[in-house]
Amino acid sequence: MSQVQTAVSLPQPTLLARTLQGLAGNRTGTIGFFLVALILAAAIFAPWISPYDPAAIMTGPRMAPPSFDHWLGTDHIGRDLFSRVLAGGQVAMLVAAAALGAALSLGLALGLMAGLGPRWLDNLLLLLFDALRSFPTIVFGLAVVALVGPSLLTVIMVVAITSVPIYARIIRTQAQALRNAEFVMAERAMGASLPRVLFVHVLPNVLGPLLILASMDVPLVIATEAGLSFLGMGVRPPTPSWGVILNDGYNFIRNSPWPVIAGSVPIVLVTLGFTFMGEALRDIFDPRLQKAN
Amino acid sequence: MSLLEVNHLEVRYRRLGRVKAALRREEATFPAVVDVSFTLEAGRTLGIVGESGSGKSTVAKSLIGLQPARGSIRYGGREIGSASHSEWQRLRREISMMWQDPVGSLSPRLSIASLVTEPLKIQGGKRSPDDADRLLSMVGLSTDLGSRYPHQLSGGQARRVGVARALALDPKLLIADEPTAGLDMSVQGEILNLLNEIQSRTGVAILVITHNLNLVRHVTDEVAVMYLGRFVEQGPTDAIFRHPRHPYTEALLSANPSPNPDERHGRIELSGEMPSPFWRPAGCEFHGRCPHARPDCADIVPDWAGEGERGYACRYPL
Amino acid sequence: MSEQKLMHSSDAMRGDGHVPLMRIEELSVDFSTARGPIHALRHISLDVAAGRILGLVGESGCGKSSLAYSLIGLLAGNARITHGVIRLGDDDLAHLSAGRWRALRGKRIAMIFQDPMTSLNPVRTIGQQMMDIQYRERITRAEKRKLAVDFLAQVRIPDPEARLDSYPHELSGGMRQRVCIAMALLTRPDLLIADEPTTALDATLEVQIIHLLRDLQQQFGCSVIFVSHHLGTVAELCDDVAVMYAGEVVEQGSVDEIFRQPAHPYTQALLECDPGSIREATRILPTIPGSLPDLRQVPSGCIFQDRCPHVFERCRREHPGFYSGERTQLTRCYRVAGEGEMTS
Numbered sequence: 001m002s003q004v005q006t007a008v009s010l011p012q013p014t015l016l017a018r019t020l021q022g023l024a025g026n027r028t029g030t031i032g033f034f035l036v037a038l039i040l041a042a043a044i045f046a047p048w049i050s051p052y053d054p055a056a057i058m059t060g061p062r063m064a065p066p067s068f069d070h071w072l073g074t075d076h077i078g079r080d081l082f083s084r085v086l087a088g089g090q091v092a093m094l095v096a097a098a099a100l101g102a103a104l105s106l107g108l109a110l111g112l113m114a115g116l117g118p119r120w121l122d123n124l125l126l127l128l129f130d131a132l133r134s135f136p137t138i139v140f141g142l143a144v145v146a147l148v149g150p151s152l153l154t155v156i157m158v159v160a161i162t163s164v165p166i167y168a169r170i171i172r173t174q175a176q177a178l179r180n181a182e183f184v185m186a187e188r189a190m191g192a193s194l195p196r197v198l199f200v201h202v203l204p205n206v207l208g209p210l211l212i213l214a215s216m217d218v219p220l221v222i223a224t225e226a227g228l229s230f231l232g233m234g235v236r237p238p239t240p241s242w243g244v245i246l247n248d249g250y251n252f253i254r255n256s257p258w259p260v261i262a263g264s265v266p267i268v269l270v271t272l273g274f275t276f277m278g279e280a281l282r283d284i285f286d287p288r289l290q291k292a293n
Numbered sequence: 294m295s296l297l298e299v300n301h302l303e304v305r306y307r308r309l310g311r312v313k314a315a316l317r318r319e320e321a322t323f324p325a326v327v328d329v330s331f332t333l334e335a336g337r338t339l340g341i342v343g344e345s346g347s348g349k350s351t352v353a354k355s356l357i358g359l360q361p362a363r364g365s366i367r368y369g370g371r372e373i374g375s376a377s378h379s380e381w382q383r384l385r386r387e388i389s390m391m392w393q394d395p396v397g398s399l400s401p402r403l404s405i406a407s408l409v410t411e412p413l414k415i416q417g418g419k420r421s422p423d424d425a426d427r428l429l430s431m432v433g434l435s436t437d438l439g440s441r442y443p444h445q446l447s448g449g450q451a452r453r454v455g456v457a458r459a460l461a462l463d464p465k466l467l468i469a470d471e472p473t474a475g476l477d478m479s480v481q482g483e484i485l486n487l488l489n490e491i492q493s494r495t496g497v498a499i500l501v502i503t504h505n506l507n508l509v510r511h512v513t514d515e516v517a518v519m520y521l522g523r524f525v526e527q528g529p530t531d532a533i534f535r536h537p538r539h540p541y542t543e544a545l546l547s548a549n550p551s552p553n554p555d556e557r558h559g560r561i562e563l564s565g566e567m568p569s570p571f572w573r574p575a576g577c578e579f580h581g582r583c584p585h586a587r588p589d590c591a592d593i594v595p596d597w598a599g600e601g602e603r604g605y606a607c608r609y610p611l
Numbered sequence: 612m613s614e615q616k617l618m619h620s621s622d623a624m625r626g627d628g629h630v631p632l633m634r635i636e637e638l639s640v641d642f643s644t645a646r647g648p649i650h651a652l653r654h655i656s657l658d659v660a661a662g663r664i665l666g667l668v669g670e671s672g673c674g675k676s677s678l679a680y681s682l683i684g685l686l687a688g689n690a691r692i693t694h695g696v697i698r699l700g701d702d703d704l705a706h707l708s709a710g711r712w713r714a715l716r717g718k719r720i721a722m723i724f725q726d727p728m729t730s731l732n733p734v735r736t737i738g739q740q741m742m743d744i745q746y747r748e749r750i751t752r753a754e755k756r757k758l759a760v761d762f763l764a765q766v767r768i769p770d771p772e773a774r775l776d777s778y779p780h781e782l783s784g785g786m787r788q789r790v791c792i793a794m795a796l797l798t799r800p801d802l803l804i805a806d807e808p809t810t811a812l813d814a815t816l817e818v819q820i821i822h823l824l825r826d827l828q829q830q831f832g833c834s835v836i837f838v839s840h841h842l843g844t845v846a847e848l849c850d851d852v853a854v855m856y857a858g859e860v861v862e863q864g865s866v867d868e869i870f871r872q873p874a875h876p877y878t879q880a881l882l883e884c885d886p887g888s889i890r891e892a893t894r895i896l897p898t899i900p901g902s903l904p905d906l907r908q909v910p911s912g913c914i915f916q917d918r919c920p921h922v923f924e925r926c927r928r929e930h931p932g933f934y935s936g937e938r939t940q941l942t943r944c945y946r947v948a949g950e951g952e953m954t955s
Binding site: 344345448477478479480481482483485486489504505506507508510511512530531534544545547548549550551552553554555556560561562563566567 | 670671783785786813814815816817818819821822840842843844845846847866867870871880881882884885886887888889892893894895896897898899
């Protein structure tokens with residue numbers, strides 16, 4: 001029996017190793033990763049690193065510019081902006097995690113049903129997706145707020161529901177492609193049950209790109225939350241959110257630009273950070289580039 | 294009793310929704326495989342040869358339960374054509390398949406070791422920690438490959454993994470769909486020799502689906518030639534190669550010539566292309582391309598003529 | 612006067628009186644990868660005779676497609692020509708400006724590819740594409756259309772007038788390949804490069820395309836380079852053949868010489884493995900044991916040494932040059948030079 005020589009390539013490096021290797025050549029990606037790490041750390045450790053209670057009023061002079069005591073200055077009722085931004089960061093990350101988590105789960109389930117299920121179900125779900133997508137997010141938000149009243153939960157719900165169709169469609173397309181993939185047919189020919197095909201073979205192949213896409217949606221989610229809060233449809237005071245900070249600052253912009261800056265800079269940093277990171281990840285894990293090695 | 298006995302197998306695909314078809318008074322389905330019959334004994338190899346669109350892969354899929362079909366499929370004496378899902382689960386321990394795309398038929402995110410032991414996991418039963426190593430060695434692969442992933446393998450190695458996986462449960466019938474497609478000529482022999490060796494050892498029956506008539510000559514005991522979903526000729530491989538009776542078989546044989554200048558003779562050129570199974574020609578379905586067609590071939594469907602194991606569907610055989 | 616002298620000396624080198632259209636001299640191509648450059652082609656020297664069909668045969672990894680692509684300047688982004696020249700008239704195709712390439716491609720050199728589906732623009736009709744490629748001609752639209760119809764008829768497409776308004780996806784694979792051939796020959800190139808044009812087609816369709824190519828080549832008199840791994844097809848269609856292995860030409864000559872009396876052990880082994888050439892039905896098929904060498908670290912000596920049944924000491928030490936056999940046959944093997952054991 002002829003012994004076939006082993007493949008010339010080396011064993012598969014770990015996910016972490018590949019990520020680090022890929023980032024090494026990618027300057028914007030590395031910047032993105034650092035920003036995201038910074039933002040996440042700030043959000044997690046906010047209560048401990050906040051110099052003041054974000055809700056405490058009159059901690060210093062009103063509308064004060066940045067100083068040693070108040071790194072970003074104070075707002076119109078003397079609250080420390082830096083502490084409020086940190087707390088807002090917590091809210092933003094919470095909304096992002098919850099909303100995207102819900103959207104991903106629901107999107108995954110519906111997308112798999114549409115892609116792998118019978119034709120009529122697919123048609124029905126597509127109709128549903130298109131209907132949801134035809135609403136501008138803010139308008140949808142207004143409608144929901146009118147029904148349920150403004151709150152953090154409302155924001156999360158609005159963002160989640162409007163994101164579901166996007167993810168569902170992506171999953172649906174991937175699932176449809178995989179449905180006829182030769183390895184799926186091979187598994188079925190071996191007698192694999194539907195759950196097995198789903199969880200062992202289909203899901204791992206659709207999840208990767210989806211997670212990267214979701215990470216790039218974080219800025220969008222946060223901007224939506226900020227937008228809703230800016231309009232007064234989102235979180236209720238005294239919960240600070242970047243949108244609320246922006247709203248407050250906007251009303252007093254002639255007195256001091258600092259509250260507006262304090263509210264918008266974090267949003268810009270989040271957008272840059274997650275977008276750079278997401279794009280770098282997508283390039284690193286592009287299956288077409290994998291074959292080249 | 295033959296291991297596998299197929300009689301008048303027919304597979305129809307849907308081309309119109311049921312409602313539309315009723316409204317238009319047209320057939321909702323069209324036949325992709327028509328009136329296919331053959332037997333396969335344990336320890337023997339049958340080749341089904343055809344070009345793209347001939348329906349040969351459809352026949353393979355119907356034998357593994359992935360394609361509903363009409364007609365009779367008897368395995369081990371039992372009728373399995375309309376077997377239930379759980380019956381197919383049991384059958385799949387004994388009937389397994391090797392796929393055409395060696396890398397594409399392997400789940401991309403599973404390691405090779407997981408892939409070759411998939412059948413064992415799916416079917417349950419006794420497992421031991423060195424199953425993967427045993428299976429890989431059985432097909433001549435180094436056990437190091439167990440930790441690799443499909444995209445890291447060469448075409449030849451991936452094919453061997455496919456063989457290992459197909460043999461994991463020690464099947465009685467192995468269906469090999471284009472076992473040498475994409476392989477260089479210098480390594481095609483490796484896979485075929487491997488299958489041959491395994492057949493001598495275990496007595497597994499092999500059904501080879503291919504378009505390469507030359508290969509079939511060396512590895513099969515019997516061969517059936519398919520055109521547009523029907524068998525046009527079948528019988529012992531030797532006999533068919535020595536004296537093909539159907540013009541299509543003759544054309545296929547001449548389409549794969551020897552490179553030796555001393556052995557070359559004119560290649561038969563067929564006109565046109567294989568018609569679509571939608572719009573099947575009248576009479577003999579090959580008459581439009583047949584270099585020996587006569588006027589009545591366009592009107593009369595040829596009967597199956599045969600002498601024992603040998604058969605063909607032509608009114609004016611060569 | 613001096614031009615004539617040049618041709619004669621090349622005739623003497625070829626020994627068969629065929630004028631070369633293109634001369635490839637010592638061409639070397641590297642592909643850069645994350646783990647070092649792959650020396651995909653090494654010192655390829657080959658003549659493409661005018662008005663004749665040259666076959667490039669070899670298995671995966673031999674570099675035949677890379678060679679074909681380098682002749683039309685379509686190598687991948689990470690490829691570099693590190694050595695050699697490709698002479699076509701006054702031009703050196705290995706070092707050509709983009710502007711000069713634009714003048715040559717589609718005019719003097721044309722190419723058809725393996726997958727006709729991806730070679731045709733899916734959103735434009737056949738007619739539009741066939742008229743697009745005539746953009747250099749100073750003739751009217753009606754004349755261009757007529758030429759398109761003529762060529763579609765030449766490649767034996769039924770009802771060519773109507774076909775002009777079809778989209779590629781409406782045609783079968785065989786028909787699409789014919790359209791590609793028509794488009795390639797429309798501009799009357801001097802050289803047609805065909806990269807495995809029949810590999811994706813069924814055997815009976817391949818016969819049609821091969822006969823078509825042969826007839827068209829005789830009619831238009833252009834040179835053809837036919838890349839393939841089907842030995843039987845090459846033997847039928849081509850006049851000359853070059854056998855490639857792992858980035859080198861190991862044997863070349865006329866089709867008659869090479870396929871009747873292969874001198875290089877690789878060619879011999881390859882012919883033995885071709886199931887079409889095995890006369891007696893045999894259950895155990897021959898193979899060539901071993902695998903391709905790693906082209907990142909090309910071994911010294913003969914490239915085939917690890918898999919050659921007749922290898923001896925000199926093969927491992929020195930890289931063999933070409934030794935001539937009959938008439939135009941050139942073999943890169945010391946056995947032909949009369950060294951080592953000469954078994955059958």
